[in-house]
Amino acid sequence: MDASSYGTDRPWSVSLIQTKMIPPRLPSGCVQRHALLERLHERPPRSITVVTAPAGFGKTTLLAGWREALLAQEHPVAWLSLDEEDDDPQLFGAYLVAALARASAEIAGEAQQLLNKDALTPIKTVISVLLNGIAACGRSVFLVLDDVDRLTATPVLAIVSRLLRYVPENMHVLLGARGEPALMVGQLTAPEKLMRINADDLRFSIDEAQAFFDQTGTVPLDRTSVELLNEATEGWVAGLQLASLALSQAGDVAKVASHLAGASSGIDRYLNDTVLAHLPPPMLKFLMYTSILERLSPAVCDAIMGGGGGGGSGSGEKLDWLERHNVFIRPLDETRDWYRYHALLSEALRRRLIRLMPQQVPLLHHRASQWFAGSRLWPEAVRHALAAGEFEQAAQWAQNCAIEMLERGDPFALLGWIGKLPPDVVQGRLRLRLAKAWAFAFSFQTSRASREIDAVADELNRARRDDGDMAEEAALAEINAVSAVVAGVNDNSERALELWRAAEASLAPAAPWVKGYAQSAQYFGLMYRGGFDQIRRIWEIANERVDQSQEPNYSDICRDTAYGYAALIHGELAAARQILEATFQRAEKALGFLSPGATWAAACLASLYYECNELPEARKMIAGRTTIALETTPLGALTRHVLSAGRLLWRDGESGSALAILEDGRQVAIERQWLRLKLACDAEAVRLLLDAGDVTKARRIADELGASMPMMCEGRMGSAVETWASYCLLQARVLIAEDHADEAVPLLERSLETVEPIGLRFHETVISVLLSRALEQCGASERALVALGRALCIGRASGMINSFVDEGQPVRVLLQRFRQVLGDVSNVETAYVDRLLAVFGDRCGSAAASSPSVKSVPMSSDVLSVRELEVLTCVARGLSNKEIGRSLKLAPETVKWHLKNIFEKLDVSSRIEAVQRVFGFGDREGRAAM
Numbered sequence: 001m002d003a004s005s006y007g008t009d010r011p012w013s014v015s016l017i018q019t020k021m022i023p024p025r026l027p028s029g030c031v032q033r034h035a036l037l038e039r040l041h042e043r044p045p046r047s048i049t050v051v052t053a054p055a056g057f058g059k060t061t062l063l064a065g066w067r068e069a070l071l072a073q074e075h076p077v078a079w080l081s082l083d084e085e086d087d088d089p090q091l092f093g094a095y096l097v098a099a100l101a102r103a104s105a106e107i108a109g110e111a112q113q114l115l116n117k118d119a120l121t122p123i124k125t126v127i128s129v130l131l132n133g134i135a136a137c138g139r140s141v142f143l144v145l146d147d148v149d150r151l152t153a154t155p156v157l158a159i160v161s162r163l164l165r166y167v168p169e170n171m172h173v174l175l176g177a178r179g180e181p182a183l184m185v186g187q188l189t190a191p192e193k194l195m196r197i198n199a200d201d202l203r204f205s206i207d208e209a210q211a212f213f214d215q216t217g218t219v220p221l222d223r224t225s226v227e228l229l230n231e232a233t234e235g236w237v238a239g240l241q242l243a244s245l246a247l248s249q250a251g252d253v254a255k256v257a258s259h260l261a262g263a264s265s266g267i268d269r270y271l272n273d274t275v276l277a278h279l280p281p282p283m284l285k286f287l288m289y290t291s292i293l294e295r296l297s298p299a300v301c302d303a304i305m306g307g308g309g310g311g312g313s314g315s316g317e318k319l320d321w322l323e324r325h326n327v328f329i330r331p332l333d334e335t336r337d338w339y340r341y342h343a344l345l346s347e348a349l350r351r352r353l354i355r356l357m358p359q360q361v362p363l364l365h366h367r368a369s370q371w372f373a374g375s376r377l378w379p380e381a382v383r384h385a386l387a388a389g390e391f392e393q394a395a396q397w398a399q400n401c402a403i404e405m406l407e408r409g410d411p412f413a414l415l416g417w418i419g420k421l422p423p424d425v426v427q428g429r430l431r432l433r434l435a436k437a438w439a440f441a442f443s444f445q446t447s448r449a450s451r452e453i454d455a456v457a458d459e460l461n462r463a464r465r466d467d468g469d470m471a472e473e474a475a476l477a478e479i480n481a482v483s484a485v486v487a488g489v490n491d492n493s494e495r496a497l498e499l500w501r502a503a504e505a506s507l508a509p510a511a512p513w514v515k516g517y518a519q520s521a522q523y524f525g526l527m528y529r530g531g532f533d534q535i536r537r538i539w540e541i542a543n544e545r546v547d548q549s550q551e552p553n554y555s556d557i558c559r560d561t562a563y564g565y566a567a568l569i570h571g572e573l574a575a576a577r578q579i580l581e582a583t584f585q586r587a588e589k590a591l592g593f594l595s596p597g598a599t600w601a602a603a604c605l606a607s608l609y610y611e612c613n614e615l616p617e618a619r620k621m622i623a624g625r626t627t628i629a630l631e632t633t634p635l636g637a638l639t640r641h642v643l644s645a646g647r648l649l650w651r652d653g654e655s656g657s658a659l660a661i662l663e664d665g666r667q668v669a670i671e672r673q674w675l676r677l678k679l680a681c682d683a684e685a686v687r688l689l690l691d692a693g694d695v696t697k698a699r700r701i702a703d704e705l706g707a708s709m710p711m712m713c714e715g716r717m718g719s720a721v722e723t724w725a726s727y728c729l730l731q732a733r734v735l736i737a738e739d740h741a742d743e744a745v746p747l748l749e750r751s752l753e754t755v756e757p758i759g760l761r762f763h764e765t766v767i768s769v770l771l772s773r774a775l776e777q778c779g780a781s782e783r784a785l786v787a788l789g790r791a792l793c794i795g796r797a798s799g800m801i802n803s804f805v806d807e808g809q810p811v812r813v814l815l816q817r818f819r820q821v822l823g824d825v826s827n828v829e830t831a832y833v834d835r836l837l838a839v840f841g842d843r844c845g846s847a848a849a850s851s852p853s854v855k856s857v858p859m860s861s862d863v864l865s866v867r868e869l870e871v872l873t874c875v876a877r878g879l880s881n882k883e884i885g886r887s888l889k890l891a892p893e894t895v896k897w898h899l900k901n902i903f904e905k906l907d908v909s910s911r912i913e914a915v916q917r918v919f920g921f922g923d924r925e926g927r928a929a930m
Contacts, residue, residue, distance in 0.1 A: 017379065019295050019338045021099045023064040023079045023144070024330035031204070031211045033062055036197065040066050044193055046167055050175045050185055053199035055343045056238025059176045062202065063144050066174065070142055076103040077142040083294060085383060087153035088416030093123040096163075097130055100143065107133045107141060110592055118554070118595035119410030120442065122631050124909070125594060127163060135168035142172050149177035157182055166907050203235025212237075216244045238344055241328070245275055271348045275327060286318050287341075288357070291349035292364050292387070294380075295332060296339045303371035304364055362388045373397060382420065391425040395432060402435035407513045408554060411439035430456065430475055434482065441486045444672055449486050453479055470508050477506030481514050484521035491635055491676050493718035497525025516555025520562040524636075527566040528718045530758035536575070539563045557587050557597040565604050565636050569722075571761025571798040573608060580605045596632035599625045603633055603641035610644045613801040613839055619648055626661065627909045630668055638665065639680045645912070647806070650688055659685055659878025660911040666880070675712065676719055679705075679726035686730045690737045691808065702734040721754045725763045732770055741777035748774060765794045766803050773810050785821065788814050796832040805839050812840045863905050864918070871898045876915045 043049065051059045070077045078099040086092045094115055101108035111130040114121045134141050151157055161183055167173060175181065185194065204212065206223075209230040213221045221229075233239030276284055290301050301315035319339055322329045328342035341349070354361060365388035373381035378401050385394035398417045405414040418426060418436050426432050433456050440449035457479050464472055480503035487496035500522040503510075510518075519542065526535050542559070560583040567576035584601035591597045606621035622645045629641040642665035649658035662681045669678035682701055689698040705727065713724045728751035732744035748771040755763045768791035775784035788811075795804065804811055819833045864872065867888075874884040881895045890898075903909060906917045 016095060016098055017295070017377070019332040019340075020081045020083075020095060021079055021102055022332055023067055023081070023146070024060060024332055024340060025334075026061065026064055026068065030061065030065065031208050031215065033058075033065060033208070036062060036201065037066065037069055039195065039197070040069070043172055043195065045169045046171065047193050047195060048164055048167075048173045048175065048185060049195045049197065050177065050181075051197045051202075052177050052180060053197075053202050054178055055347075056236060057199050057202040058237040059178075059202065060146055061237075062197075063146055063174055063176050067142075067144060075140050075142055076100075076107060076137075077144065078103040079144045080146070082145060082147045082150050084150055084152070085379065086151060087156055088413060088419075089123050089153075089155040089159055090119070090410070090412040090416060091379075092151075092156045092159060093126050094413075096159075097126065100130065100134070100141075103141070104137065104139075107137050109133065110594075113592040114595055118591040118597050119405070119408055119413065120554075120596045120632055121592075121594065121628070123159060123412070124162065125628055125631070127159060128907075129594060131163070131166055131168055131171075134171050137170070140170050140172065142174065144174045144176070146176040147178070148175045148183070149179050149181045152182060162907070202237070204230060204237060204240060205235070206230055209235070209240060212240055213244065238342070242271070242275070245327075271345065272352075275345075276352075279327075283318060283321070286315070287322075287345075288349050288353045289360070289364055290315075291341065291346050291353060292361070292368060292384075294340070296341070297337055299375075300368060300371045304367045306367070366390060369393065382417070386420070391422050395421050395425045395429050399429060399432045399435070402432060403511075406435055406438050407511075411442035414439045415443070430460070434475070434478055437482050438485075441482055441489060444489060446486050446489050449482070453483050453486065473506055474508035474510065477503045477508050477510055478514055480506075481510065481518040481521075484525075485517050488521040488524045489634065491674055491719050493525045493528040496521040497529065500525060513553065513555045516553070516559050520555070520558045523559070523562040523566055525718075527569065528721060528758060528760075532566055532570040532572065532759055535563060535566050539579075554597060557583060557591075557601070561597075561600045561604065561637065564601065565640075568604055568608055568640075569636075569762045570759050571765070571794055571800075573612065573798045573800070576604070576608055580608065594625065594628050596628060599628050599641075600633055600637045603629055603637040603644070606644040607640035610647060611800050611802050613805070615648065615651070618644055622648060626664070626912055630664055630910055635672075635674050635677050638668065639677050642677075642681060643684050646684055646688070647802075650691075655688065655692055656876045656878040657912060657915055658688055660875055660915050662688075663875075663878070663880050664910040664912055676723040676726070679709070679713075679723050679730070683726040683730040683733075686733055687806075690733055695734070695737050698734050698737065702731055705730065721758060722760065722763065725751050725755055725760070725767065729767065729770060732774060736770075736774055736777060739777070741774040744774040745771065745778060761794050761798065762800075762803075765791045765798075765800055768794075769804055769807055769811060772814055773807060776810065776814060781817075784814060785818055788818055792818070792829070792832065795836075796829065801836060801839055804836050812837070815840070864902060868898055868902050868905075869918075871895065872902055872914055872918055875899075875911045876919050 040049065051062060053059055067077045067079060080095055080099040086095065097108050097111045097115055101112050108130055110133055111126050114126050114129060145160070148160070151160065164173060164183065164185065175185070206227055210221075210223065210226045213226055213229075229240065229243045233243065276287070279287070286301070286305065289304050290296055293300065293304070296319065298314065298316035298319060301319070305315065319329070319336075323331065323336075323339070328345035329339055330342070332338040332340055340346075365384045369381050369384035369388055369390065372378075372384060378397055382394045382397050385391075385397065398421060401417060402414050405411075405417075414435060418432060418439075421432075426436070433452055437449045437452040437456070440446070440452065457476075460472065460475060460479070480499045484496045484499035484503060487493075487499055500518055503518055504522075519538070522538070523535050526532070539559070560579055564576045564580035564583060567573070567579065580601050584598060584605055587595060587598040587601055602621040602625055606618045609615070609618035609621060622641065626641070626645060629638055633641060642661060646658040646662045649655075649661065662685045666678055666681040666685075669675070669681065682705060686698045686701055689695075689701075709724075709727045713720045713727065716724070728747050732748050735741060735744040735747075748767055752764065752767050752771070755767065768787050772784045772788035772791065775781075775787055791804070794800070804815070815833055815837055819830065819837065822830050822833065870888055871884060871890075874887055879887060881892055881899075884890065884895045885892050888895075899911075899914075902914055906914050908914045908917055
C-alpha cells in the first residue's frame with residue numbers, strides 16, 4: 001500500500017468546465033430557421049421542447065439560434081452541453097446551478113451558495129432551492145440541455161426528471177438529443193406543454209438550401225442545382241456542408257449529388273473522400289491526433305502534437321485555418337480560446353486514428369492528461385489518464401482532489417470520483433481508501449465505512465514496520481479518527497471516546513479538518529460520561545485558535561454545534577444559547593438558510609427556545625428546515641428538531657401533523673438503526689396520545705417496546721442512558737394514565753439513578769417532574785414535593801419552563817401547593833415558581849390539541865389515486881405505517897410503496913410535507929412547516 005502520499009499539502013480543487021455552459025458560436029451567415037423560431041415563440045407556459053435528430057441535422061445550431069433570439073428579448077437563457085462524464089449527480093447539479101447562475105445571478109444565488117459552501121446539502125434540496133429562485137424572479141427563464149441523450153446514470157436521470165416535472169410556470173426547458181432520451185419526457189408534463197421537433201422538421205427546404213449555398217459562397221449555384229443537391233441529401237444539413245466542400249474541389253453538381261445520395265450511412269467514407277483526402281498531410285495528422293479531445297485550445301493541441309502544431313505552423317493557426325475553411329469546427333467562446341469539432345468529424349477521425357495508428361492513442365491521451373493536470377482541470381486530466389491506461393496517475397490526481405473535497409465536507413462528489421477508478425487501483429492507495437471511508441461516514445453509510453476502515457487497518461498492520469514510520473503512524477491515527485466519527489454516527493459514545501483517545505495518542509501530525517471532526521466525536525463521548533466541564537475547557541482552548549473573522553469551515557461548525565448540544569443536555573442553557581446562536585449566525589451567513597450546517601445548530605436552538613417558552617423564535621428555527629434535517633442532521637440534533645416541531649404543532653392544535661412528524665423521525669431512526677431517536681419519538685408520541693386521552697394506543701406502543709427494550713439498553717453506559725431514560729418515561733406515563741403510579745415510581749427512580757451521575761440535567765428535570773406526579777398519585781404528597789423541588793432547583797438554574805408546563809394540570813396543582821409551602825418570602829425560588837404558574841395561566845384558555853377534520857384540497861384528486869388519498873388521510877391523523885396497514889388492510893411494504901409514490905407525486909420527502917401539501921395542516925406562517 002502507498003502511504004508515502006499521506007499528508008500532502010498541495011492545494012487542489014475540482015473546477016467546472018466553463019465551455020460546457022457556452023453554446024458553440026453560430027457561423028457567420030448562418031441560415032435563419034424562421035419557421036422553427038416561430039414555433040418556439042408559440043410555446044405555452046411551463047413548456048418542454050425536445051429537438052431529436054441524428055448527428056448533422058443542426059440541432060445544436062437551432063438551439064443556439066433560439067438562444068440568440070431569446071437573449072435579444074432580454075430573457076435569461078442557461079446553456080449546458082452534456083456528455084457521458086455527467087454521470088455523477090452532485091457534479092451534474094453543480095453544472096446545472098452554474099449554468100443558470102451565468103444566465104442570472106439572482107436566480108441561482110442561494111443554490112450556488114449551498115453548493116459552494118455546504119456540499120453535504122442533498123442535490124434534491126439544491127434543485128428545489130434553484131426552482132424556487134426561478135419561480136420568484138418574475139421573468140421567463142430558459143434552460144437548454146444539449147445532447148441530453150448522453151445521460152444514462154439513473155441518479156442523474158432522476159434529477160433531470162425531477163427538474164422537468166416541477167418546473168415553475170415561468171420556466172421553459174429546451175432539450176437536444178440524437179435519439180429519444182431516457183427520460184420518458186411524455187410522462188413528465190402534460191401533452192399540451194410538450195413540443196417536439198424531429199429530423200423531418202430540421203431538414204432544409206429548397207429556399208433554406210439556396211440561402212445556405214448563397215452564403216457559403218463556394219460555387220454559384222442555380223435553383224435547379226440546389227434542388228438536385230437538396231434532394232440528394234434529403235435536406236440533411238451536414239450533407240449540404242459536405243456538398244459545399246466537394247464543390248470547391250470539383251464543380252460537377254450532378255457528380256457530387258450522386259455521391260451524396262446515402263452519404264449519411266457511409267459518413268466515414270464520404271468525409272474521407274470529400275474533406276480529409278484533400279487536406280495537407282500535417283493538417284490531417286493534426287485533426288486525427290486532436291480528435292481525442294472533447295474541446296480544443298491551441299495550448300492543449302500543441303501539447304498533444306508534441307510541443308508544436310505538427311509541422312508547418314502552430315496549433316492556433318491550424319484551428320484558425322479549419323474555421324475559415326468551414327471544416328466542421330466551431331469556436332466555443334468569443335475569444336476563440338476553445339473549439340469543438342462537429343460530432344460527425346470527431347467520431348470519424350477517432351475511428352480512423354484507432355484503425356491507422358492504434359499505438360499512438362495512449363501517448364496522445366497521456367499528453368492531454370498532463371496538460372489538463374498542469375492547468376488544474378482535474379476532471380479532464382483524470383479522464384485522459386484513464387484512457388491512456390495510466391490508472392495510478394489518475395488515482396493520484398483523484399486522491400489529491402479527494403483531500404480538498406474532505407476539507408469542505410463533500411462526500412457525494414468524492415464517492416463519484418473514486419467510483420470512476422478501477423477497483424484494484426483504489427485498493428492499493430491508502431489515502432484514497434481513507435477518503436472513501438470518510439465520505440461514507442459523512443453520508444451516514446456507516447456499514448460501508450466500517451468495512452473499508454477494517455480492511456485498511458488489517459492491511460496496514462500486516463505491512464507495518466517497527467521503525468516508527470511517521471506516514472504509517474499518521475495513517476493509523478486517521479483510521480482511529482474516522483472510526484471515532486463512525487462510532488459517533490452509530491450512537492456509540494463509549495466507542496467514539498475510546499477511538500478518539502487512540503487517535504490523540506499518536507505523535508504523527510494530523511490535518512486540521514481531521515482534528516476538528518475527531519474533536520466532535522470526543523465531545524460526544526465525554527457528554528455521556530459527565531464530562532461537560534472537560535468539554536468546556538477543550539472547546540475554550542480550541543476556540544482561542546480560531547480566527548472568528550474568517551469564514552468557518554465545516555469541522556469548526558460541527559465541533560461548535562456539538563459543544564452547544566452538550567451544554568443543552570447538561571442544563572447549561574445560557575452557555576448553549578451563546579454558542580449555538582453564534583454558530584447558527586455564522587453558518588447561515590456563510591453556508592445558507594437550508595444548509596445542513598445551519599440546520600444542525602437551528603435544531604438545537606429550536607429545542608432551547610421551546611424550553612424557554614420563546615415559541616416564535618422556536619418556530620423560526622424549525623420552519624422550512626424539516627426536509628434537510630431528516631436527510632442530513634446527526635442523531636442528537638435531529639431528535640431536537642423532531643421533538644420541537646411536534647410540540648409546536650401540538651400547541652397549535654394540529655395533533656395529526658405532530659404525530660406525522662414524529663413518525664418521520666421514527667422512520668429515519670429505523671432506517672439508520674438509531675435506537676435513541678426511535679425511543680425519543682415513541683416516548684413523545686405516547687405523551688401526546690395520553691394528552692389527547694388515547695390510553696389504548698399508548699399502551700399498545702408501550703407493550704411493543706416492553707418485550708425488547710430493557711434487555712437492549714438497561715444498565716448500559718454512554719448514550720444508551722438517554723435511550724433508557726426515554727423508555728422509562730414512556731412506560732411511566734402509560735402506567736400513570738392507567739392509575740398504576742406505584743409501578744411507575746420505581747421505574748423513574750431507577751432512571752434518575754442513571755442520568756444524575758453523568759450530569760444529564762435536562763433529563764433529570766423531566767424525570768423528576770414526572771416522578772412528582774407519580775408520587776402524588778400514590779398519595780405520597782411530601783415525597784412528591786421533594787421530587788418537584790429537585791426539578792425546580794435544576795430548572796431555576798437553567799431557565800427551564802416547558803418541561804414543567806407540558807405536564808399539564810397535575811403539575812400545575814403541585815406547583816401551587818409548593819408555592820403555598822414557600823409562603824410570602826420573596827426570593828429567586830418564589831419568583832421562578834410564580835413565573836411557571838404564570839405560563840400555565842397563559843395556556844389555560846387555549847384549546848386542547850385535537851385532530852382536525854381531514855379535507856383534501858382540489859389538486860389532490862388530480863395528482864393522487866383514491867388509495868393514495870386514503871393512505872395520506874391516515875398519515876394526517878398521525879397513524880404509523882403499521883397502524884395504516886391495520887386500518888386499510890394493507891401489508892407494511894404496500895404502505896411504504898404507496899407513501900413512496902405519494903412523496904414522488906407531490907415532490908416532498910416526508911409525511912409532514914405531504915400533509916401540508918394536500919391538507920394544509922401545519923403550514924401557517926411561522927409554524928413548523930417543511
